[in-house]
Amino acid sequence: xxxxxxxxxVKHLKQYFNIGRANEVRAVDDITFDIYKGETLGLVGExxxxxxxTGRTIIRLYNATSGEVIYKGxxxxxxxxxxxxxxxxxxxxxxxQDPYASLNPRLKVADCIAEGIDIHGLAKNNEERMNRVYxxxxxxxxxxxxxxxxxxxxxxxxxxxxxxxxxxxVNPDFIIADEPISALDVSIQAQxxxxxxxxxxxxxxxxxxIAHDLSMVKYISDRIGVMYFGKLVELADAEELYANPxxxxxQSLLSAIxxxxxxxxxxxxxxxxxPSIHHYEPGEEVKMREVAPHHFVYCSxxxxxxxxxxxxx
Ligand SMILES: Nc1ncnc2c1ncn2[C@@H]1O[C@H](COP(=O)(O)OP(=O)(O)OP(=O)(O)O)[C@@H](O)[C@H]1O
Ligand SMILES: [Mg+2]
Numbered sequence: 163x164x165x166x167x168x169x170x171x172v173k174h175l176k177q178y179f180n181i182g183r184a185n186e187v188r189a190v191d192d193i194t195f196d197i198y199k200g201e202t203l204g205l206v207g208e209x210x211x212x213x214x215x216t217g218r219t220i221i222r223l224y225n226a227t228s229g230e231v232i233y234k235g236x237x238x239x240x241x242x243x244x245x246x247x248x249x250x251x252x253x254x255x256x257x258x259q260d261p262y263a264s265l266n267p268r269l270k271v272a273d274c275i276a277e278g279i280d281i282h283g284l285a286k287n288n289e290e291r292m293n294r295v296y297x298x299x300x301x302x303x304x305x306x307x308x309x310x311x312x313x314x315x316x317x318x319x320x321x322x323x324x325x326x327x328x329x330x331x332v333n334p335d336f337i338i339a340d341e342p343i344s345a346l347d348v349s350i351q352a353q354x355x356x357x358x359x360x361x362x363x364x365x366x367x368x369x370x371x372i373a374h375d376l377s378m379v380k381y382i383s384d385r386i387g388v389m390y391f392g393k394l395v396e397l398a399d400a401e402e403l404y405a406n407p408x409x410x411x412x413q414s415l416l417s418a419i420x421x422x423x424x425x426x427x428x429x430x431x432x433x434x435x436x437p438s439i440h441h442y443e444p445g446e447e448v449k450m451r452e453v454a455p456h457h458f459v460y461c462s463x464x465x466x467x468x469x470x471x472x473x474x475x
């Protein structure tokens with residue numbers, strides 16, 4: 163990580179659905195974290211814990227129930243002029259798990275990629291537009307000849323490359339990659355991760371990389387946040403999180419990663435998470451506390467002391 167400049171600050175963000183109704187869902191429930199310029203922040207947790215909602219709320223696909231998202235010092239939520247909103251929508255892009263669902267099947271690849279260029283008026287004429295498309299195709303490891311084909315003519319990995327080109331087309335500086343490799347074959351996953359890493363360097367990009375489990379995020383993330391039921395429960399540098407997972411839920415996620423060595427794999431013990439181990443007294447303050455430098459855990463004062471002792475052993 164080159165600098166420690168904050169690109170995004172998420173403060174006490176809440177996203178509740180069906181508020182006040184019997185089926186109210188607290189998809190994101192008071193989470194606070196920063197994303198530094200140029201880094202990749204991994205966000206992991208089981209299905210339904212609120213990862214996608216966090217991403218979508220950050221870029222304001224949803225209006226937050228409460229809390230703030232600050233992008234380069236400016237609040238993304240709250241009253242915004244059409245021009246400001248357009249600027250946010252240009253600078254913050256998303257890549258999805260299923261690129262097929264996000265690419266219009268009736269549009270040629272060139273038009274899928276150029277959609278943002280058109281919306282934001284980034285090309286003076288058709289020649290400039292097409293040159294930009296060709297350049298983007300090459301940037302993501304495809305070629306000029308692919309421009310006139312349709313999304314269904316491509317493999318999953320190639321489609322993800324098209325999705326990446328489409329996001330890159332508008333010169334974003336922040337990209338939310340929502341499980342971009344989960345649907346791909348393992349051999350293709352590494353290629354897409356490597357492409358994202360390369361692009362990050364070349365285009366000075368900042369990523370929020372969402373994943374289900376902790377196996378692949380390790381290779382791309384500088385820091386990792388772990389979510390459980392709408393809460394961020396642990397946040398640390400990637401290496402630190404793997405070396406010293408403190409929250410029991412993080413430990414269970416780590417124990418779920420299969421080991422490459424079959425001998426060790428046979429001895430792997432899966433740990434299941436039991437939320438009832440945290441019994442907080444009414445009035446007890448439970449929040450993210452910095453247990454070691456840059457290592458935060460959602461805990462009470464008492465747990466904080468226990469975690470510190472565990473680290474110092
Ligand atoms: N638009 C919506 N309206 C109502 N509830 C929603 C909406 N979007 C998400 N939810 C609910 O919010 C919770 C969090 O969903 P979210 O999609 O953010 O989880 P996720 O961590 O991305 O899961 P997955 O790993 O399956 O993608 C879930 O209970 C989900 O059913
Ligand atoms: Mg999701």
